[in-house]
Amino acid sequence: MSTALAADNKERLSIVLVNGEEIYIRSGNSHTFLQDYQLYVKGTDTEGKRIWIELRRKELPLQDAIVTEGSQFVYSQNSSEVLNLTVDTIYEGADGVLVRFSPVYQYLDPRLPLPQTSAESLSNASDNTSSDRPQLETQAEGFDMPLFLFGLGTVLLATGFFAGKGKRK
Template structure:
Protein backbone atom coordinates (compact mmCIF):
# COMPACT_ATOMS: atom_id res chain seq x y z
CA UNK A 1 0.00 0.00 0.00
CA UNK A 2 1.37 3.39 -1.06
CA UNK A 3 1.83 5.88 1.77
CA UNK A 4 1.36 9.57 0.77
CA UNK A 5 4.43 11.68 1.03
CA UNK A 6 3.44 14.43 3.47
CA UNK A 7 6.62 16.35 2.74
CA UNK A 8 5.87 16.38 -0.98
CA UNK A 9 2.29 17.52 -0.32
CA UNK A 10 3.52 20.44 1.78
CA UNK A 11 6.02 21.29 -0.92
CA UNK A 12 3.29 21.36 -3.55
CA UNK A 13 1.15 23.58 -1.30
CA UNK A 14 4.07 25.97 -0.92
CA UNK A 15 4.60 26.09 -4.66
CA UNK A 16 0.87 26.62 -5.23
CA UNK A 17 0.77 29.49 -2.77
CA UNK A 18 3.79 31.03 -4.49
CA UNK A 19 2.05 30.77 -7.88
CA UNK A 20 -1.07 32.41 -6.46
CA UNK A 21 0.92 35.35 -5.08
CA UNK A 22 2.88 35.67 -8.34
CA UNK A 23 -0.33 35.68 -10.41
CA UNK A 24 -1.89 38.33 -8.15
CA UNK A 25 1.16 40.59 -8.50
CA UNK A 26 1.06 40.27 -12.29
CA UNK A 27 -2.64 41.15 -12.38
CA UNK A 28 -2.07 44.19 -10.17
CA UNK A 29 0.78 45.28 -12.45
CA UNK A 30 -1.44 45.05 -15.55
CA UNK A 31 -4.20 47.06 -13.90
CA UNK A 32 -1.68 49.73 -12.88
CA UNK A 33 -0.63 50.09 -16.52
CA UNK A 34 -4.28 50.43 -17.56
CA UNK A 35 -4.87 53.16 -14.98
CA UNK A 36 -1.78 55.07 -16.14
CA UNK A 37 -2.71 54.98 -19.82
CA UNK A 38 -6.31 55.95 -19.06
CA UNK A 39 -5.13 59.17 -17.38
CA UNK A 40 -2.73 60.27 -20.14
CA UNK A 41 -5.22 61.34 -22.89
CA UNK A 42 -7.30 63.31 -20.40
CA UNK A 43 -4.24 65.22 -19.24
CA UNK A 44 -3.44 66.07 -22.85
CA UNK A 45 -6.98 67.30 -23.47
CA UNK A 46 -6.81 69.50 -20.37
CA UNK A 47 -3.61 71.07 -21.60
CA UNK A 48 -5.21 71.69 -24.99
CA UNK A 49 -8.20 73.38 -23.35
CA UNK A 50 -5.90 75.67 -21.36
CA UNK A 51 -4.13 76.73 -24.56
CA UNK A 52 -7.44 77.51 -26.20
CA UNK A 53 -8.50 79.65 -23.25
CA UNK A 54 -5.25 81.61 -23.54
CA UNK A 55 -5.73 82.40 -27.25
CA UNK A 56 -9.37 83.43 -27.68
CA UNK A 57 -9.70 85.16 -31.05
CA UNK A 58 -11.70 88.38 -31.06
CA UNK A 59 -11.04 89.40 -34.68
CA UNK A 60 -10.23 86.58 -37.06
CA UNK A 61 -8.68 87.71 -40.35
CA UNK A 62 -10.93 90.73 -40.99
CA UNK A 63 -10.02 93.84 -42.99
CA UNK A 64 -10.19 97.45 -41.81
CA UNK A 65 -9.61 100.83 -43.48
CA UNK A 66 -8.01 103.81 -41.75
CA UNK A 67 -7.42 107.22 -43.29
CA UNK A 68 -4.40 109.30 -42.33
CA UNK A 69 -5.18 111.52 -39.35
CA UNK A 70 -7.92 109.15 -38.18
CA UNK A 71 -8.10 105.93 -36.18
CA UNK A 72 -10.05 102.68 -35.97
CA UNK A 73 -11.33 101.36 -32.63
CA UNK A 74 -10.81 97.64 -32.07
CA UNK A 75 -12.28 95.51 -29.29
CA UNK A 76 -11.24 96.07 -25.67
CA UNK A 77 -10.80 99.79 -26.56
CA UNK A 78 -7.61 99.36 -28.57
CA UNK A 79 -7.17 102.00 -31.28
CA UNK A 80 -5.00 101.88 -34.38
CA UNK A 81 -4.05 105.37 -35.61
CA UNK A 82 -2.56 106.34 -38.96
CA UNK A 83 -0.49 109.40 -38.08
CA UNK A 84 0.82 110.20 -41.55
CA UNK A 85 2.70 109.00 -44.62
CA UNK A 86 6.00 109.75 -46.35
CA UNK A 87 6.21 111.94 -49.41
CA UNK A 88 6.06 108.96 -51.78
CA UNK A 89 2.93 107.64 -50.06
CA UNK A 90 4.31 104.11 -49.82
CA UNK A 91 5.04 104.04 -46.08
CA UNK A 92 2.88 105.11 -43.17
CA UNK A 93 3.35 105.86 -39.50
CA UNK A 94 0.91 103.90 -37.37
CA UNK A 95 0.36 104.09 -33.66
CA UNK A 96 -1.47 101.82 -31.23
CA UNK A 97 -3.28 103.33 -28.27
CA UNK A 98 -5.75 102.26 -25.62
CA UNK A 99 -7.92 104.79 -23.80
CA UNK A 100 -5.72 107.53 -25.34
CA UNK A 101 -2.62 105.97 -23.78
CA UNK A 102 0.29 105.34 -26.15
CA UNK A 103 1.36 101.69 -26.42
CA UNK A 104 3.50 101.23 -29.52
CA UNK A 105 4.17 102.68 -32.97
CA UNK A 106 5.94 101.69 -36.18
CA UNK A 107 6.70 102.82 -39.74
CA UNK A 108 5.31 100.20 -42.13
CA UNK A 109 4.88 99.70 -45.85
CA UNK A 110 2.85 97.47 -48.11
CA UNK A 111 3.14 93.86 -46.99
CA UNK A 112 4.58 94.69 -43.57
CA UNK A 113 3.08 93.17 -40.41
CA UNK A 114 2.58 95.00 -37.14
CA UNK A 115 2.46 92.83 -34.01
CA UNK A 116 1.70 94.01 -30.49
CA UNK A 117 2.28 91.75 -27.48
CA UNK A 118 1.64 92.32 -23.79
CA UNK A 119 3.87 90.31 -21.44
CA UNK A 120 4.69 87.79 -24.21
CA UNK A 121 0.98 87.40 -25.00
CA UNK A 122 0.14 88.38 -28.56
CA UNK A 123 -2.77 90.82 -28.65
CA UNK A 124 -2.80 92.32 -32.14
CA UNK A 125 -1.45 91.17 -35.50
CA UNK A 126 -2.25 93.17 -38.64
CA UNK A 127 -0.76 93.40 -42.11
CA UNK A 128 -0.70 96.42 -44.42
CA UNK A 129 -2.27 95.16 -47.64
CA UNK A 130 -2.60 98.40 -49.62
CA UNK A 131 -1.85 102.10 -49.25
CA UNK A 132 -4.08 104.32 -51.38
CA UNK A 133 -2.69 107.80 -52.06
CA UNK A 134 -4.88 110.87 -52.55
CA UNK A 135 -4.97 114.64 -52.41
CA UNK A 136 -6.29 114.59 -48.85
CA UNK A 137 -3.84 111.99 -47.58
CA UNK A 138 -3.67 108.22 -47.68
CA UNK A 139 -6.12 105.42 -46.99
CA UNK A 140 -4.59 102.27 -45.50
CA UNK A 141 -6.17 98.86 -45.87
CA UNK A 142 -5.13 96.39 -43.14
CA UNK A 143 -5.79 92.74 -43.99
CA UNK A 144 -5.76 90.26 -42.43
CA UNK A 145 -6.34 91.63 -38.94
CA UNK A 146 -6.16 89.35 -35.90
CA UNK A 147 -6.94 90.41 -32.36
CA UNK A 148 -6.67 88.10 -29.35
CA UNK A 149 -8.27 88.50 -25.96
CA UNK A 150 -6.18 90.46 -23.48
CA UNK A 151 -6.71 88.37 -20.30
CA UNK A 152 -5.91 91.35 -18.09
CA UNK A 153 -8.84 93.37 -19.46
CA UNK A 154 -12.61 92.82 -19.24
CA UNK A 155 -13.86 90.59 -22.02
CA UNK A 156 -16.01 92.39 -24.62
CA UNK A 157 -19.66 91.40 -24.66
CA UNK A 158 -19.70 89.79 -28.09
CA UNK A 159 -21.63 86.75 -29.23
CA UNK A 160 -18.48 84.64 -29.75
CA UNK A 161 -17.27 84.96 -26.14
CA UNK A 162 -20.46 85.76 -24.27
CA UNK A 163 -20.73 84.50 -20.66
CA UNK A 164 -23.41 82.02 -21.71
CA UNK A 165 -21.12 80.40 -24.28
CA UNK A 166 -18.22 80.36 -21.85
CA UNK A 167 -20.29 78.57 -19.20
CA UNK A 168 -21.48 76.04 -21.76
CA UNK A 169 -17.91 75.28 -22.77
CA UNK A 170 -16.84 74.84 -19.16
CA UNK A 171 -19.78 72.59 -18.37
CA UNK A 172 -18.84 70.27 -21.24
CA UNK A 173 -15.82 69.10 -19.24
CA UNK A 174 -17.06 66.33 -16.98
CA UNK A 175 -15.77 65.85 -13.42
CA UNK A 176 -14.43 62.46 -14.48
CA UNK A 177 -12.15 64.13 -17.03
CA UNK A 178 -10.81 66.45 -14.35
CA UNK A 179 -9.99 63.52 -12.09
CA UNK A 180 -8.28 61.72 -14.95
CA UNK A 181 -6.33 64.85 -15.84
CA UNK A 182 -4.83 64.78 -12.40
CA UNK A 183 -3.61 61.26 -13.16
CA UNK A 184 -5.82 59.42 -10.65
CA UNK A 185 -9.20 57.76 -11.21
CA UNK A 186 -10.69 56.53 -7.92
CA UNK A 187 -13.42 54.23 -9.36
CA UNK A 188 -10.97 52.49 -11.69
CA UNK A 189 -8.43 52.12 -8.90
CA UNK A 190 -11.01 50.50 -6.59
CA UNK A 191 -12.11 48.23 -9.42
CA UNK A 192 -8.54 47.07 -9.98
CA UNK A 193 -8.06 46.34 -6.26
CA UNK A 194 -11.28 44.33 -6.22
CA UNK A 195 -10.21 42.37 -9.28
CA UNK A 196 -6.85 41.58 -7.71
CA UNK A 197 -8.50 40.26 -4.53
CA UNK A 198 -10.98 38.23 -6.56
CA UNK A 199 -8.32 36.65 -8.73
CA UNK A 200 -6.18 35.92 -5.68
CA UNK A 201 -9.08 34.02 -4.13
CA UNK A 202 -9.72 32.12 -7.36
CA UNK A 203 -6.09 31.09 -7.79
CA UNK A 204 -5.79 30.16 -4.13
CA UNK A 205 -8.90 27.96 -4.40
CA UNK A 206 -7.68 26.23 -7.54
CA UNK A 207 -4.25 25.44 -6.14
CA UNK A 208 -5.75 24.30 -2.83
CA UNK A 209 -7.82 21.70 -4.64
CA UNK A 210 -4.73 20.50 -6.44
Protein backbone atom coordinates in the same frame (compact mmCIF):
# COMPACT_ATOMS: atom_id res chain seq x y z
CA MET B 1 -18.72 88.50 -34.41
CA SER B 2 -17.80 85.27 -32.74
CA THR B 3 -14.87 84.31 -30.62
CA ALA B 4 -12.72 81.31 -31.34
CA LEU B 5 -9.87 79.55 -29.62
CA ALA B 6 -6.43 79.47 -31.21
CA ALA B 7 -3.36 77.58 -30.04
CA ASP B 8 0.08 79.05 -30.61
CA ASN B 9 3.32 77.07 -30.65
CA LYS B 10 3.40 77.07 -26.82
CA GLU B 11 0.02 75.28 -26.80
CA ARG B 12 -1.55 78.06 -24.75
CA LEU B 13 -5.08 78.80 -25.94
CA SER B 14 -6.06 82.35 -26.91
CA ILE B 15 -9.51 83.76 -27.50
CA VAL B 16 -9.73 85.26 -30.99
CA LEU B 17 -11.78 88.45 -31.09
CA VAL B 18 -11.08 89.49 -34.71
CA ASN B 19 -10.28 86.62 -37.05
CA GLY B 20 -8.55 87.58 -40.31
CA GLU B 21 -10.82 90.49 -41.25
CA GLU B 22 -9.88 93.61 -43.18
CA ILE B 23 -10.15 97.22 -42.07
CA TYR B 24 -9.60 100.57 -43.79
CA ILE B 25 -8.23 103.65 -42.02
CA ARG B 26 -7.65 107.11 -43.52
CA SER B 27 -4.63 109.16 -42.50
CA GLY B 28 -5.46 111.19 -39.42
CA ASN B 29 -8.19 108.74 -38.36
CA SER B 30 -8.36 105.61 -36.24
CA HIS B 31 -10.12 102.27 -35.89
CA THR B 32 -11.34 101.12 -32.48
CA PHE B 33 -10.96 97.45 -31.63
CA LEU B 34 -12.55 95.56 -28.77
CA GLN B 35 -11.12 96.15 -25.29
CA ASP B 36 -10.65 99.85 -26.19
CA TYR B 37 -7.58 99.46 -28.42
CA GLN B 38 -7.32 102.11 -31.14
CA LEU B 39 -5.10 101.98 -34.21
CA TYR B 40 -4.24 105.40 -35.68
CA VAL B 41 -2.74 106.20 -39.08
CA LYS B 42 -0.70 109.21 -38.00
CA GLY B 43 0.88 110.22 -41.31
CA THR B 44 2.73 109.25 -44.46
CA ASP B 45 5.90 110.11 -46.33
CA THR B 46 5.74 112.35 -49.40
CA GLU B 47 5.53 109.41 -51.82
CA GLY B 48 2.78 107.63 -49.87
CA LYS B 49 4.91 104.48 -49.59
CA ARG B 50 5.49 104.47 -45.83
CA ILE B 51 2.98 105.23 -43.09
CA TRP B 52 3.29 105.93 -39.40
CA ILE B 53 0.83 103.95 -37.27
CA GLU B 54 0.27 104.08 -33.54
CA LEU B 55 -1.61 101.72 -31.23
CA ARG B 56 -3.30 103.25 -28.19
CA ARG B 57 -5.54 102.08 -25.41
CA LYS B 58 -7.74 104.68 -23.72
CA GLU B 59 -5.64 107.44 -25.33
CA LEU B 60 -2.36 106.08 -23.90
CA PRO B 61 0.25 105.31 -26.60
CA LEU B 62 1.36 101.66 -26.52
CA GLN B 63 3.42 101.11 -29.66
CA ASP B 64 4.13 102.86 -32.95
CA ALA B 65 5.92 101.95 -36.15
CA ILE B 66 6.71 103.13 -39.65
CA VAL B 67 5.44 100.45 -42.04
CA THR B 68 5.14 99.79 -45.76
CA GLU B 69 2.88 97.59 -47.87
CA GLY B 70 3.39 93.98 -46.81
CA SER B 71 4.68 94.93 -43.34
CA GLN B 72 3.34 93.17 -40.30
CA PHE B 73 2.54 94.98 -37.05
CA VAL B 74 2.35 92.88 -33.88
CA TYR B 75 1.54 94.08 -30.38
CA SER B 76 2.11 91.74 -27.44
CA GLN B 77 1.45 92.23 -23.74
CA ASN B 78 3.35 90.02 -21.26
CA SER B 79 4.32 87.65 -24.11
CA SER B 80 0.64 87.28 -25.12
CA GLU B 81 -0.10 88.46 -28.64
CA VAL B 82 -2.97 90.96 -28.61
CA LEU B 83 -2.99 92.43 -32.13
CA ASN B 84 -1.49 91.15 -35.37
CA LEU B 85 -2.15 92.92 -38.65
CA THR B 86 -0.61 93.26 -42.10
CA VAL B 87 -0.49 96.44 -44.18
CA ASP B 88 -2.07 95.17 -47.39
CA THR B 89 -2.41 98.31 -49.55
CA ILE B 90 -1.70 102.02 -49.21
CA TYR B 91 -3.92 104.16 -51.45
CA GLU B 92 -2.67 107.72 -51.96
CA GLY B 93 -5.08 110.48 -52.92
CA ALA B 94 -5.70 114.21 -52.71
CA ASP B 95 -7.14 113.88 -49.19
CA GLY B 96 -4.19 111.86 -47.87
CA VAL B 97 -3.89 108.10 -47.72
CA LEU B 98 -6.28 105.26 -47.12
CA VAL B 99 -4.71 102.11 -45.71
CA ARG B 100 -6.14 98.61 -46.07
CA PHE B 101 -5.05 96.26 -43.29
CA SER B 102 -5.64 92.58 -44.06
CA PRO B 103 -5.60 90.11 -42.43
CA VAL B 104 -6.29 91.55 -38.98
CA TYR B 105 -6.28 89.40 -35.84
CA GLN B 106 -7.09 90.53 -32.32
CA TYR B 107 -6.74 88.21 -29.35
CA LEU B 108 -8.23 88.69 -25.91
CA ASP B 109 -5.93 90.62 -23.61
CA PRO B 110 -6.10 88.41 -20.50
CA ARG B 111 -5.44 91.34 -18.14
CA LEU B 112 -8.62 93.08 -19.26
CA PRO B 113 -12.27 92.06 -18.83
CA LEU B 114 -14.10 90.35 -21.66
CA PRO B 115 -15.63 92.85 -24.07
CA GLN B 116 -19.40 93.18 -23.69
CA THR B 117 -20.18 92.37 -27.33
CA SER B 118 -18.09 89.19 -27.23
CA ALA B 119 -19.58 87.99 -23.93
CA GLU B 120 -23.03 88.71 -25.31
CA SER B 121 -22.24 86.79 -28.49
CA LEU B 122 -20.97 83.81 -26.52
CA SER B 123 -24.05 83.61 -24.30
CA ASN B 124 -26.51 84.11 -27.17
CA ALA B 125 -24.69 82.15 -29.87
CA SER B 126 -27.03 79.15 -29.74
CA ASP B 127 -30.34 81.02 -29.73
CA ASN B 128 -29.58 84.21 -31.66
CA THR B 129 -29.93 83.63 -35.38
CA SER B 130 -31.11 87.12 -36.37
CA SER B 131 -29.22 89.10 -38.98
CA ASP B 132 -29.19 92.32 -36.92
CA ARG B 133 -26.03 91.42 -35.01
CA PRO B 134 -23.46 94.23 -34.95
CA GLN B 135 -20.94 94.08 -37.77
CA LEU B 136 -17.49 95.62 -37.86
CA GLU B 137 -17.17 98.46 -40.35
CA THR B 138 -14.38 97.67 -42.79
CA GLN B 139 -14.58 100.69 -45.10
CA ALA B 140 -13.71 104.26 -44.22
CA GLU B 141 -16.71 106.54 -44.03
CA GLY B 142 -17.21 108.53 -47.22
CA PHE B 143 -14.73 106.48 -49.27
CA ASP B 144 -16.14 105.48 -52.66
CA MET B 145 -14.08 102.63 -54.16
CA PRO B 146 -15.61 102.76 -57.70
CA LEU B 147 -15.00 106.51 -57.87
CA PHE B 148 -11.44 106.04 -56.61
CA LEU B 149 -10.73 103.36 -59.26
CA PHE B 150 -12.29 105.54 -61.99
CA GLY B 151 -10.07 108.48 -60.96
CA LEU B 152 -6.99 106.27 -60.85
CA GLY B 153 -7.76 104.92 -64.34
CA THR B 154 -8.22 108.47 -65.66
CA VAL B 155 -4.86 109.54 -64.25
CA LEU B 156 -3.11 106.50 -65.75
CA LEU B 157 -4.77 107.08 -69.14
CA ALA B 158 -3.76 110.76 -69.18
CA THR B 159 -0.22 109.89 -68.12
CA GLY B 160 0.05 107.35 -70.93
CA PHE B 161 -1.33 109.83 -73.45
CA PHE B 162 1.14 112.58 -72.55
CA ALA B 163 4.04 110.12 -72.27
CA GLY B 164 3.27 108.99 -75.83
CA LYS B 165 3.31 112.60 -77.10
CA GLY B 166 6.74 113.13 -75.58
CA LYS B 167 8.23 110.12 -77.40
CA ARG B 168 7.18 111.36 -80.86
CA LYS B 169 9.37 114.46 -80.72
